[in-house]
Amino acid sequence: MSEEISILPIQSFYSLDDRTVAATVLHQEPLIMKFERLLTDDECRQLIKAAAPRLRDSKLVNNVTSQIRTSRGMFFEEEENPFIHRIEKRISALMNVPIEHAEGLQILHYSPGQEYQAHYDFFGPNSPSAENNRISTLIIYLNDVEAGGETVFPLLDLEVKPERGSALYFEYFYRQQELNNLTLHSSVPVIRGEKWVATQWMRRQRVREYGLISS
Ligand SMILES: O=C(O)CCC(=O)C(=O)O
Numbered sequence: 756m757s758e759e760i761s762i763l764p765i766q767s768f769y770s771l772d773d774r775t776v777a778a779t780v781l782h783q784e785p786l787i788m789k790f791e792r793l794l795t796d797d798e799c800r801q802l803i804k805a806a807a808p809r810l811r812d813s814k815l816v817n818n819v820t821s822q823i824r825t826s827r828g829m830f831f832e833e834e835e836n837p838f839i840h841r842i843e844k845r846i847s848a849l850m851n852v853p854i855e856h857a858e859g860l861q862i863l864h865y866s867p868g869q870e871y872q873a874h875y876d877f878f879g880p881n882s883p884s885a886e887n888n889r890i891s892t893l894i895i896y897l898n899d900v901e902a903g904g905e906t907v908f909p910l911l912d913l914e915v916k917p918e919r920g921s922a923l924y925f926e927y928f929y930r931q932q933e934l935n936n937l938t939l940h941s942s943v944p945v946i947r948g949e950k951w952v953a954t955q956w957m958r959r960q961r962v963r964e965y966g967l968i969s970s
């Protein structure tokens with residue numbers, strides 16, 4: 756085991772402003788954790804309802820549609836309304852990264868057969884976005900999926916089943932690139948039912964301007 760320091764201090768419980776969240780370590784390095792009941796059923800339903808009419812075919816970073824990600828998605832504006840802002844604040848407190856470093860919250864919807872093939876969330880060294888690269892990810896499951904739709908880390912032999920309100924966390928800001936490379940992950944095809952997730956990506960440096968003024 757190397758002596759790398761994680762962004763998130765490892766704890767069994769995280770006390771946030773309005774709730775305490777129980778955590779399980781799924782993998783130590785790179786750190787991968789599962790959180791229980793980060794969002795209430797009601798909050799999950801509210802996110803789905805707000806996102807549903809705004810879904811578009813998912814684009815990759817370079818703005819092309821692709822067979823790699825066949826789901827549909829949307830981004831909320833940063834601090835779009837008090838409800839979104841409350842959730843963003845809870846997420847950034849949990850992820851231990853200031854809200855100014857948070858991209859807009861993304862919602863993805865997968866129908867049966869839809870998937871997100873193995874990929875990294877960080878940008879490759881040739882991407883202009885790599886200057887202020889992503890460092891960590893939180894995937895919040897907004898519903899229970901009847902069959903399929905697990906998030907899989909093929910290099911770590913790890914599989915996470917979606918459960919409404921729970922969340923999957925992983926980070927890739929290690930000095931050893933081999934650790935970051937182990938965070939390769941995919942969303943395997945939904946077999947029955949549908950799958951809704953909210954994804955929060957954090958950047959190494961600030962990406963928000965006006966997050967500075969509101970609290
Ligand atoms: O839907 C999932 O389980 C994975 C989503 C994902 O990898 C992403 O949004 O980057």
Ligand SMILES: [Fe+2]
Nearest residue numbers: 874875876940
């Ligand atoms: Fe991802």
